[in-house]
């Protein structure tokens with residue numbers, strides 16, 4: 001069986017719902033699991049039923065978090081409140097609890113702030129898990145490595161027997177791919193970001209961004225040398241380009257697995273590992 005089959009089925013279901021605001025009322029007594037992903041480029045809100053079937057998914061672009069640190073608390077809360085209201089309108093219930101995630105290595109108040117955002121948005125904060133563990137839940141991974149290429153950083157996490165045994169986070173991410181595009185075409189960063197998202201299959205774009213992707217592969221190589229592991233999975237929005245996986249495979253000379261819609265893996269995993277509120 002394709003090792004990504006289950007993950008891909010859920011990703012497809014979630015992607016089909018994303019920002020569609022489909023009215024799908026559920027019974028008031030039905031238990032749901034809610035995940036909130038406060039990312040650098042967007043805040044994603046996911047609701048699942050008890051069997052992890054996606055019921056609602058939405059996101060807003062927000063400049064409220066930088067590399068896992070909430071830099072604009074008020075905006076984060078406002079965005080989460082709006083996403084919560086949209087979910088409640090679609091599902092016809094009120095959402096009372098949610099879980100969040102933090103990048104590996106986040107400690108102290110920075111860890112608490114994610115729970116505070118969820119509470120300020122009117123929900124009980126159940127768990128704050130680390131992002132690679134959320135991804136591993138979706139991928140059903142016990143042994144192997146996950147590379148999460150987000151907006152600001154490339155994070156590598158190595159798992160052994162279901163535990164994170166090694167993590168690293170380096171400041172090269174999707175933003176750097178956008179900056180290279182903006183420079184090459186002489187357009188604003190905003191325009192380059194839009195073009196980048198609209199032309200995910202453009203090989204011309206990709207050849208401009210390839211050196212940045214190879215740098216991400218090099219970062220991965222260096223860390224895997226310190227903590228060798230396979231299989232290797234790639235997730236994160238910045239990896240959502242058709243030639244991304246192949247570039248990693250030829251650079252690292254090893255097979256690489258990538259689920260469909262890699263930008264939704266962490267938010268789905270946060271919701272999957274959340275409780276249904278009655279724990």
Ligand SMILES: Nc1ncnc2c1ncn2[C@@H]1O[C@H](COP(=O)(O)OP(=O)(O)OP(=O)(O)O)[C@@H](O)[C@H]1O
Nearest residue numbers: 039040041042150151152153174175236237238263
């Ligand atoms: N649907 C998409 N299509 C193409 N690119 C995308 C898509 N969604 C996100 N991206 C790109 O992925 C990057 C953001 O990835 P992701 O959403 O995983 O990051 P994040 O979780 O917000 O950030 P971080 O994990 O660094 O805090 C951006 O550079 C963006 O251009």
Ligand SMILES: [Mg+2]
Nearest residue numbers: 039040150266
């Ligand atoms: Mg992320």
